Amino acid sequence: MKAIVWQGTNHVGVETVPDPALLLPTDAIVRVTSTAICGSDLHLLDGYIPSMEKGDILGHEFMGEVVEVGADVKKVRPGERVIMPFNLACGVCDPCRRGLFSACDNSNPNHRMAEALYGATSASGLFGYSHLFGGYAGGQAQFVRVPFADVSCFAIESDLRDDQVLFLTDIFPTGYQAAENCAIVPGRDVVAVFGAGPVGQFALRSAQMLGAASVIVVDRVPERLRLAEAAGARTVNYEQTDVLEALREATGGRGPDHVIDAVGLEAHGHGPGALLDTAEQKLRLSFDRITALRWAILSCAKGGTVSMPGVYGGLVDKLPLGAAFSKGLTLKMGQTHTHRYVRPLLQRIQGGEIDPSFVITHRAALSKGPELYKTFREKHDGCIKVVLDPWA
Amino acid sequence: MSAGDARGGARVTPPERRSTGAAMPTAERGLFGVMGVFLLTAGLRSGSSFQKLLLGSLGAGLTALALKGQSPVATALKIRQNTDGETLVGDAVTIGKGADELYAVWRKLENLPGLMKHLERVEVLDERRSRWTVKAPAGYSGGEVSWEAELTADEPGQRIAWRSLPGAQIENSGEVLFRAAPGDRGTEVVVRLTYRPPGGSAGALLARMLGQEPSQQLRDDLMRFKREQELGYHPTTEGQSSGRAGQGGKA
Numbered sequence: 001m002k003a004i005v006w007q008g009t010n011h012v013g014v015e016t017v018p019d020p021a022l023l024l025p026t027d028a029i030v031r032v033t034s035t036a037i038c039g040s041d042l043h044l045l046d047g048y049i050p051s052m053e054k055g056d057i058l059g060h061e062f063m064g065e066v067v068e069v070g071a072d073v074k075k076v077r078p079g080e081r082v083i084m085p086f087n088l089a090c091g092v093c094d095p096c097r098r099g100l101f102s103a104c105d106n107s108n109p110n111h112r113m114a115e116a117l118y119g120a121t122s123a124s125g126l127f128g129y130s131h132l133f134g135g136y137a138g139g140q141a142q143f144v145r146v147p148f149a150d151v152s153c154f155a156i157e158s159d160l161r162d163d164q165v166l167f168l169t170d171i172f173p174t175g176y177q178a179a180e181n182c183a184i185v186p187g188r189d190v191v192a193v194f195g196a197g198p199v200g201q202f203a204l205r206s207a208q209m210l211g212a213a214s215v216i217v218v219d220r221v222p223e224r225l226r227l228a229e230a231a232g233a234r235t236v237n238y239e240q241t242d243v244l245e246a247l248r249e250a251t252g253g254r255g256p257d258h259v260i261d262a263v264g265l266e267a268h269g270h271g272p273g274a275l276l277d278t279a280e281q282k283l284r285l286s287f288d289r290i291t292a293l294r295w296a297i298l299s300c301a302k303g304g305t306v307s308m309p310g311v312y313g314g315l316v317d318k319l320p321l322g323a324a325f326s327k328g329l330t331l332k333m334g335q336t337h338t339h340r341y342v343r344p345l346l347q348r349i350q351g352g353e354i355d356p357s358f359v360i361t362h363r364a365a366l367s368k369g370p371e372l373y374k375t376f377r378e379k380h381d382g383c384i385k386v387v388l389d390p391w392a
Numbered sequence: 393m394s395a396g397d398a399r400g401g402a403r404v405t406p407p408e409r410r411s412t413g414a415a416m417p418t419a420e421r422g423l424f425g426v427m428g429v430f431l432l433t434a435g436l437r438s439g440s441s442f443q444k445l446l447l448g449s450l451g452a453g454l455t456a457l458a459l460k461g462q463s464p465v466a467t468a469l470k471i472r473q474n475t476d477g478e479t480l481v482g483d484a485v486t487i488g489k490g491a492d493e494l495y496a497v498w499r500k501l502e503n504l505p506g507l508m509k510h511l512e513r514v515e516v517l518d519e520r521r522s523r524w525t526v527k528a529p530a531g532y533s534g535g536e537v538s539w540e541a542e543l544t545a546d547e548p549g550q551r552i553a554w555r556s557l558p559g560a561q562i563e564n565s566g567e568v569l570f571r572a573a574p575g576d577r578g579t580e581v582v583v584r585l586t587y588r589p590p591g592g593s594a595g596a597l598l599a600r601m602l603g604q605e606p607s608q609q610l611r612d613d614l615m616r617f618k619r620e621q622e623l624g625y626h627p628t629t630e631g632q633s634s635g636r637a638g639q640g641g642k643a
Binding site: 007090 | 486488577578608611612615618619622623625626627628629630631632633634635636
């Protein structure tokens with residue numbers, strides 16, 4: 001089959017690789033009908049998430065049709081149209097039973113590697129996201145092996161198009177959880193979203209669905225800001241204005257009640273902090289450039305929440321913890337417990353509250369994937385979100 | 393299970409751990425000194441400034457350790473020793489099953505090689521005595537090491553303890569506790585092992601670097617046990633497709 005393969009830092013290519021096979025009786029094989037490139041794939045592309053190996057198949061946002069199931073698979077049947085959350089969960093351990101699917105105890109066979117690097121109990125396995133997170137082959141391919149099939153596969157029976165349900169696998173729940181974590185008081189709270197990429201766009205719309213009085217979106221890419229404005233957000237271009245000043249003014253000096261950092265470890269930005277971050281990252285003294293997080297903490301109103309759906313990699317310094325402490329902020333973070341949100345958000349899509357396909361700017365054949373990785377990274381050609389067809 | 397109040401208290405507290413921070417025997421100090429000076433020299437000679445910094449500071453560190461005669465490296469790597477020079481290893485895992493069920497699996501000592509991967513086999517000799525065989529650790533001559541052990545405690549559903557009998561090549565002892573986890577989370581399985589590593593704390597360090605150190609093995613064993621009990625299988629990616637050599641080529 002054809003698949004997008006990590007070939008080394010800043011190199012991905014389309015290769016012919018063997019078709020996946022069932023490895024365990026709880027696996028399923030899915031024929032992929034749509035697959036997307038996620039912003040967090042870019043952290044793999046440029047090597048900021050360690051433990052990638054040449055030949056790893058990328059991709060963690062995909063959907064398709066079940067073609068084969070193992071002997072112990074009970075709920076999922078061949079022929080079903082399914083979507084799979086990007087994180088893998090066993091469904092039986094204590095975190096899974098509490099709905100903390102992205103903290104699954106059992107799904108990462110390389111738990112020791114993750115524990116050593118993160119200095120903490122490892123998170124769940126992820127599709128196509130480095131050996132630290134299990135080394136599972138991803139779904140930017142014609143077929144994919146789906147472990148824990150009964151827990152992983154969500155049947156989509158309606159006539160919704162792939163484009164409308166595909167993002168339930170990651171960016172929609174991720175934006176939604178980020179907004180939910182803010183515990184927004186409807187009609188009262190102002191929410192700022194840093195980063196107007198795909199997750200930021202869904203965080204904005206989720207904050208609106210949860211009743212935010214208004215939403216302010218911070219980015220620098222004109223078409224992203226326009227897409228946010230189209231949804232009714234106020235916007236701040238941080239390259240043209242001082243972010244902290246603009247947010248203070250927009251909120252009568254209070255600051256946004258909650259701030260969502262939908263940027264993560266590769267923040268751009270400017271100022272001495274940003275320069276120092278970049279220098280440290282280039283020297284591999286640090287994995288993370290935290291300008292967005294720094295601004296989020298500094299701008300957030302007293303008693304507010306800084307919600308962090310953006311991915312962070314390692315030890316972070318120069319974090320304005322004093323500001324967070326003095327304002328009594330709540331910090332909420334972590335991978336999305338995607339499984340929890342698939343059904344409720346699917347209902348919102350079916351009810352016509354949101355059509356997630358608004359975010360797609362580029363569609364192409366899988367074979368064009370490597371070019372589109374670059375287009376997406378450079379934000380050329382108005383690129384916000386890429387969906388690939390493995391069979392085109 | 394005996395009376396409920398007999399379960400808590402002293403038994404839950406770890407056994408005496410007067411950790412010395414691993415004092416190094418003379419031979420070991422010598423070894424560290426030689427390694428330190430070697431690395432220091434290699435570092436200073438290196439053309440790369442990064443290597444100069446890395447090897448140099450590593451070398452200086454090891455030399456300082458040798459002069460000081462204490463092994464903070466061993467301490468930092470959580471290689472703990474008691475005042476008798478025995479190495480202590482412990483870990484714990486919570487498993488979503490009842491204590492009686494988990495106890496029953498461990499109590500069948502001949503099952504243990506299935507749980508603890510470094511064990512080759514355990515032969516039950518009688519009600520209290522058993523014969524344990526492991527693959528020889530690094531730097532140890534002969535393919536296998538074995539010893540006889542006896543049970544020193546057997547409290548169904550709560551605790552199993554054992555120790556090697558006099559004459560063992562690697563003196564060791566251990567215990568496994570099974571405690572009800574709060575809420576409906578199942579059972580906390582706590583394992584504590586004590587052994588005298590061949591080669592002192594340097595031996596323990598070397599074994600750690602080679603990935604054969606008991607605390608690493610113990611962590612793996614406990615996670616494997618948890619997954620066997622909770623899932624009935626081990627998640628794996630072995631045999632999956634990739635673009636690595638021998639598997640494919642350019643499309």
